[in-house]
Amino acid sequence: MPAADLRVHCLAFCGALTTHHTREDGAFPEFERQMPELGPVLARLRREHAAIAKRIEDGIDDLDQLAEELEAHLRYEEEHLVPALNRL
Template sequence: MRTHCLTFCSALTTHHTGEDDTAFPVLAAEFPDLRPVLEELRRDHVQVAALMRSLETLLSDDSPPDRDVRTELDTLSALLESHFTYEEKRIATALDSLPPSTWTTPTFLNP
């Protein structure tokens, strides 16, 4: 479980860093009305990162997963579900409207 969780956390961190550093600035420039939405998504990224750090700490030893790990996983799962639903509803159309040449470093697509 530890290996799978840490691998997932690493991929998600790469994805969110790519969004924050690459996709969101492009969207903010092209669609200024989305700036509050992008800021909300960035705040989610900070919360997700904090939860993942907590999980990494809880999983740092070889003991079996305990109730704290399950609680953190449930919290992370709920936050990510909410985040992805909000993201899909609010920015997917804008992302789809941009030409591929807009992306110089699309790390958010391929973590």
């Protein structure tokens, strides 16, 4: 894939990811109200959202590292947040 195409795909993905995290952060206060026990989980997810946003903002220099961070973030979210949301 030419570098220009890769850049376009990366920017589109990062834009969608940023939107996704912004929406999640907006929903977290209601989750905390309904399930206060999720406080530590949501705090960690917020920190990770901020760290990922900073990496994107600063320019991604290591796609493999970002992929590892995103995979770990999604695993944590699936393990700790999704089961709680399924109980709502």
